[in-house]
Amino acid sequence: MNPGPSLELFGHPFSSYTWKTLIPLYAYEVPFSFRILDQEHPEHAEVVQMAGPLGKFPVLRDGENLLFEATTIIEYLDRHHVSPGMLIPEDPDAATAIRMLDRVFDNYVMNVMQIVVNEYIRDAANPDPARCRQAREQLDRVYAWLEGWLRFYPQMDQISLVECAAAPSLFYADWVHPIPEDRPRLRAWRAHLLALPPVARCVEDARPFRSYFPLGAPDRD
Structure with missing residues (x-):
C-alpha cells in the first residue's frame, strides 16, 4: 500500500x-x-x-x-492508497451492488436535491415551483425506497463507497426536503453517518460556509 x-x-x-x-x-x-x-x-x-x-x-x-x-x-x-476491499469489495458481485448504490445516492438524491438548490441560485425570490415540487416528490420516492433498503443494510462504522456517497447527499438533501418522521431507519442512518469521525470532520470544516446555502442553512446538524 x-x-x-x-x-x-x-x-x-x-x-x-x-x-x-x-x-x-x-x-x-x-x-x-x-x-x-x-x-x-x-x-x-x-x-x-x-x-x-x-x-x-x-x-x-x-x-x-x-x-x-x-x-x-x-x-x-x-x-x-487504501487496503484492498475496504472501500469497494473485492468480490465482483458485491462490488457491483456497492457501485449501484453509489449511483442511487449521486443521481437520485444528490442531483435531485441540486435541482431545488439551482432554482434558488437562479432566483431566490422566485424559484420555479413546478421544478421544486417535482424534485421534492422524487426525493420522497427515494426516501421511501431507502427506508426499505435499510432493512437489509447494517449500520457500520467502516467507510465504504456507499457511506462516502450517502453521507453528503443525505446531509444536504435533508436541508432541502427534510426526511419525514415516518422514515425512522433513514433518519437514524443519516444521524449515524454524521457521527462517524471522518464525516463529522467534514461537517465541522464546512460550518463557516453555511451562509452560502441558497435556501438558508437550518439551525441544526
Whole structure:
C-alpha cells in the first residue's frame, strides 16, 4: 500500500462531492494536501479547469495522474492508497451492488436535491415551483425506497463507497426536503453517518460556509 504523500485534493469544504472524496482520505488516514478553491488561490482553479471538460471539482492529483469525478477518485484511492476491499469489495458481485448504490445516492438524491438548490441560485425570490415540487416528490420516492433498503443494510462504522456517497447527499438533501418522521431507519442512518469521525470532520470544516446555502442553512446538524 502506497502512503501517497504526493496526493493533492482540489475542492471546497462546503462542496458535497468534495466531502465524498475527503471522507475516505480521512477514514483511512491517507496523507494528502488539500487545495481549496477560492479567490486567494487562482492556481488551484487552473488545475481544476484543465482536468476535465467542464472544470468541475473535486480533482485529485497524484504525481502525473490527474483525476476528476468523485467516484472515479474513490476507485483510484481503493486501488492505490487504501487496503484492498475496504472501500469497494473485492468480490465482483458485491462490488457491483456497492457501485449501484453509489449511483442511487449521486443521481437520485444528490442531483435531485441540486435541482431545488439551482432554482434558488437562479432566483431566490422566485424559484420555479413546478421544478421544486417535482424534485421534492422524487426525493420522497427515494426516501421511501431507502427506508426499505435499510432493512437489509447494517449500520457500520467502516467507510465504504456507499457511506462516502450517502453521507453528503443525505446531509444536504435533508436541508432541502427534510426526511419525514415516518422514515425512522433513514433518519437514524443519516444521524449515524454524521457521527462517524471522518464525516463529522467534514461537517465541522464546512460550518463557516453555511451562509452560502441558497435556501438558508437550518439551525441544526
